[in-house]
Structure formats: C-alpha cells, structure tokens
Amino acid sequence: MNYLTQMDAARKSIFTEEMKVVSEKEHIEIEKLRKLIAEGKVVIPANKNHNSLSAEGIGEGLRTKINVNLGISKDCANVDMELEKVKTALQMKAEAIMDLSSYGKTEEFRKKLIEMSPAMIGTVPIYDAVGFYDKELKDITAEEFLRVVEKQAQDGVDFMTIHAGINRETAEVFKRNNRVMNIVSRGGSLLYAWMELNNKENPFYEYFDKVLEICAKYDVTISLGDACRPGCIKDSTDPSQIKELITLGELTKRAWEQNVQVMIEGPGHMALNEIKSNMIIEKRLCHGAPFYVLGPIVTDIAPGYDHITSAIGGAIAAANGADFLCYVTPAEHLRLPNLDDMKEGIIASKIAAHAADIAKNVPGAREWDNKMAEARQKLDWKATFELSIDPEKAIGYRKESTPENPDTCTMCGKMCAVRNMNKVMSGKNVNILRDDD
Incomplete structure (x- = not known):
C-alpha cells in the first residue's frame, strides 16, 4: 500500500478498493469521486483494521447517510442487549454506528461491534477515558487521553468525534455570553470541566498534531465535535457556536495538510428558519467539508417525540447541504433507548435523509418513489410492501384491518x-x- 489515507490516495490519483465500492453504490464516476475526496468534500471513513467494512462515502453529491448511537452506560451495562440492537440496526441498513459506551466492558463491546459490522463505526474517545483508567476526570492526563485515541484506532474505529474546538479561547467566549442550557455536549462538557479543573488547554487542541498522526496511521476520519452546539432553540447561532465553528474550520485545514479526512459536527437545537443559513455558514467556514448534524431538533417542547422534531430539522438541513444525519429516538433526553425506540429513530432519520436526497437530485433518489407510485397505481400490494421503507409496519397495518x-x-x-x-x-x-x- 503506497498511500496513508483515502485522501492521500486520492491526491496521488490512486483508486482504492473503497473508492470503487462507493463509486458503484453511489452511481458516481470514480474520477469525480476521487477529486471530491482529494478536495476534502467527500470522506470514506475506512480504518485499515476494520476488515468487515462495506465502505460508504459521505459528502457532496452522495446519498445522505444516517448514524445510529448505541453503547453501554453505568445504568444500562448489558452488552448482549446492545449487541441485539446492533444486529437490528445493521438489518435496517444503517450506514454508521457510533459506540458511545462510557462504562464497564467498553473494549469488549467495541471489538465485537467492529468485528461484526459492515457499517462504519464511530466513537467518542473521551467517553471511554474515565472508565478505561478508572480515574476521576481531573486526574486524567493529556497523554492518557491520546492513548485512548490510539487504542480505539488500533481496534479499527473508522471515525472519531474529537472535541478540539472547545479550546481556552472558545471557553472565554462561552463565559462572556450567557446561555440557557450552557454546554449540552457530553464530550464538550467533560473537556470544559477538565480545562477549568486543571487550568490547562484542551489536550485535543494542544496536541492536535499528535491526534492527526494517529489518524493518518490508521486512516481514521476525524469528526470534529461541536462542543458548543445549542441545547435549546434560544441558544442557537450564538457567539459560542460560531466561535467554535471558526476554530473547526482552522483545524480542518491542518488535518488536510496531513491527508487526514475530516467531517464537521453541527447543531443541535435550532429553529426552522435558521437551519438553511447555518448549513451555508458551516460549508463556508469549514471549506466544504462534509457536515454531520444531530437533528437539528426544531422545537424543545416534545419529549417522547424528538425522533419527529429531529427528522423535520434533518430533512431541511440535508436538503441545504448537510451530508450525514445522527438519528434521534423518542427516548432522547429521557433514557437510554430500547430496541423499539431505536427502530423508530432509524426510520425517522431514513425518511428525512431520503426526502433531502430527492430535493438535492441525488442520482437514483426519485426512482424509488417513482416505483412506489407505479405499484400504488396498480394496487399492487406486494410491490408496495417491498418498496416500503419499513415493510414490517406497512404489512402489519394492512393485516390489522x-x-x-x-x-x-x-x-x-x-x-x-x-x-x-x-x-x-x-x-x-x-x-x-x-x-x-
């Protein structure tokens, strides 16, 4: 292998096996795909050690992908139950799974997940650090944080959320500009606390070159985390969010200089009328890097229905430039989602992604709907069910009445x-x- 990463290969005019797979899946000419990867506008998260991966592309001109969050916590540490969710998520053709495990046998779960999953696998290293070292947050050193990054990269993780934008400078902007919900990102809040408790710079920002070195070695895509994403619509598009985004744009250029692939993570909670402008700002400030959004959740009043509030925002975001949607379940803000919650979240996100692909004229997107229209016109119930995004539910409704x-x-x-x-x-x-x- 005479290249380090997918970006490195693209810049050397090498067509990797992963590029060939994505080209076929997306019905895009491989030379066009290569150029987009070389420019940083498309990423193929594909760790060299993830042997079961079926590569997917994320970015300009490609289908909008969805991510499913899973993982064990202190209150719900059942590895077998989470693995059942993994199997279902894969059956439902989620393109990515993020392991957000924060307690117990995290390494055991992560390794099983990577071994069995053809979907991209993501993690948030800081979640794992406290349990990995069995130390309180304040006592973990910068070097120890970096060792967790290296360990997860070795295990085969395809992309990692690295909250490098919440540096001391961004933290000062946050302090000067009051928010209702403060910092709602779990990783962002942990790093802000670590900086305050130790009076030191964010280690992921201070040692960003070391993070890049690790990512280049294993071809891990950096998903630059939005620590200052708004946690309610009143906090959206405020100085903290924009200051961090500017920093993420600067870090994107540094990563590209080392041939490391980059995605940018985005809001959060946001009113409908702000979504389009936020997509434009992100693409501008972050030089066209793929945008990965949580929601956006468009109203704060619907606990138990946030798979709907986020699907509304996700469709608008993706139609206006977002490339990757993180699913939200009905259990968001309330508890760890169960299997049924996960299914609801996946379907809602897939609907949002597909609706956006139609709006963006992604090749092949309308063909699915056209086939469904033909089946309905013919009153062909068998074909209608086969073309449904959730055949099981459609068949169930039909049988009930x-x-x-x-x-x-x-x-x-x-x-x-x-x-x-x-x-x-x-x-x-x-x-x-x-x-x-």
Whole structure:
C-alpha cells in the first residue's frame, strides 16, 4: 500500500478498493469521486483494521447517510442487549454506528461491534477515558487521553468525534455570553470541566498534531465535535457556536495538510428558519467539508417525540447541504433507548435523509418513489410492501384491518379513487353499492 489515507490516495490519483465500492453504490464516476475526496468534500471513513467494512462515502453529491448511537452506560451495562440492537440496526441498513459506551466492558463491546459490522463505526474517545483508567476526570492526563485515541484506532474505529474546538479561547467566549442550557455536549462538557479543573488547554487542541498522526496511521476520519452546539432553540447561532465553528474550520485545514479526512459536527437545537443559513455558514467556514448534524431538533417542547422534531430539522438541513444525519429516538433526553425506540429513530432519520436526497437530485433518489407510485397505481400490494421503507409496519397495518375488497383498503373501500380511476380509464363501469359485473 503506497498511500496513508483515502485522501492521500486520492491526491496521488490512486483508486482504492473503497473508492470503487462507493463509486458503484453511489452511481458516481470514480474520477469525480476521487477529486471530491482529494478536495476534502467527500470522506470514506475506512480504518485499515476494520476488515468487515462495506465502505460508504459521505459528502457532496452522495446519498445522505444516517448514524445510529448505541453503547453501554453505568445504568444500562448489558452488552448482549446492545449487541441485539446492533444486529437490528445493521438489518435496517444503517450506514454508521457510533459506540458511545462510557462504562464497564467498553473494549469488549467495541471489538465485537467492529468485528461484526459492515457499517462504519464511530466513537467518542473521551467517553471511554474515565472508565478505561478508572480515574476521576481531573486526574486524567493529556497523554492518557491520546492513548485512548490510539487504542480505539488500533481496534479499527473508522471515525472519531474529537472535541478540539472547545479550546481556552472558545471557553472565554462561552463565559462572556450567557446561555440557557450552557454546554449540552457530553464530550464538550467533560473537556470544559477538565480545562477549568486543571487550568490547562484542551489536550485535543494542544496536541492536535499528535491526534492527526494517529489518524493518518490508521486512516481514521476525524469528526470534529461541536462542543458548543445549542441545547435549546434560544441558544442557537450564538457567539459560542460560531466561535467554535471558526476554530473547526482552522483545524480542518491542518488535518488536510496531513491527508487526514475530516467531517464537521453541527447543531443541535435550532429553529426552522435558521437551519438553511447555518448549513451555508458551516460549508463556508469549514471549506466544504462534509457536515454531520444531530437533528437539528426544531422545537424543545416534545419529549417522547424528538425522533419527529429531529427528522423535520434533518430533512431541511440535508436538503441545504448537510451530508450525514445522527438519528434521534423518542427516548432522547429521557433514557437510554430500547430496541423499539431505536427502530423508530432509524426510520425517522431514513425518511428525512431520503426526502433531502430527492430535493438535492441525488442520482437514483426519485426512482424509488417513482416505483412506489407505479405499484400504488396498480394496487399492487406486494410491490408496495417491498418498496416500503419499513415493510414490517406497512404489512402489519394492512393485516390489522382487512377490507371487503382485496384491491382496496378500509379507509375508502370501493370509493377508492385509484381503483375507480383505473376502471373508468379502461372503459369499465364503477360499481360502489353493488358487486362488480
């Protein structure tokens, strides 16, 4: 192998096996794909040690991808239960899984996840550090944080959230500008606390070159974390968020100089009318790097329904330039999601991503809808179910309420517009009150 990373290969005009896979999946010419990777506008997160990976591309001109967050915590440390969620997420064709484990047998879970998953695997190293060293946050050293990054890279993680933008300078901006929700990013809050407790610079910012060295060695894509993402719509697009974004743009250039692939993480909670401008600002300040958003959640009043509030924001964000959606479940802000919550979150995010792909004219996106329209016009229920984003649910609804006439449903019965138009258009009589001739 005469290249370090996918970006390095692209800049050397080398077509990697991963590029070939993505080119075929996305129906994009491989030379065009190579140029986008070389420019940093597309990433292929593909750790050299992730042997089960089926490569995916994230970025300009490609399908909007979705990520599923999983992992064990102190309150829910059942590894087997999380692995069942992994299997279901893979069956539902999620393109990425982030292991957010923060307690217990994190390494055991991570290694099993990487071994079994053709999907991209992401992590947040700072989550793992406290449990890994069995030390309080304040007592973990900068070198120890970096060793966790190296360990996860060795294990085969494809992308890592690194909160390098919350440096001392960004922290001062945060202190001067009051927020309702302060810092809601778990990783961001831990690093802010570490800096305050030790009166030191963020180690991921201070030793960013070392982080890049590790990432280049294993071809780990850096997902530059948004520590200052807004946690309520009142805090959105404020000085802290924008100051961090400026810093992330500077770090992006430094990473590209070392041929390290980069994604940028974004908001958060945000009103509908701010989403489009935020997508434009991110792409501008971060030089066209792929944008990875959580939501955005467009209203704060719907606990238990945040898979919907985030899908609304995600569709608008992706239609206006976001490339990667982090799913949100109905359990967001309330508890660790169970299997059913996860399914709801995946479907909501997939709907948002696909709706955005139609708006962006992504190759092949409309074909799926066109096939569904044809199936519905023909009242072909089998094809309708096969084309459904969630066939199981569609079939279940149909079985719960069986119509008198199999070519209709119990909503309209023989008054079905599709049925009657088909009859009239073919020169047949329309019988509603009596049996057909």
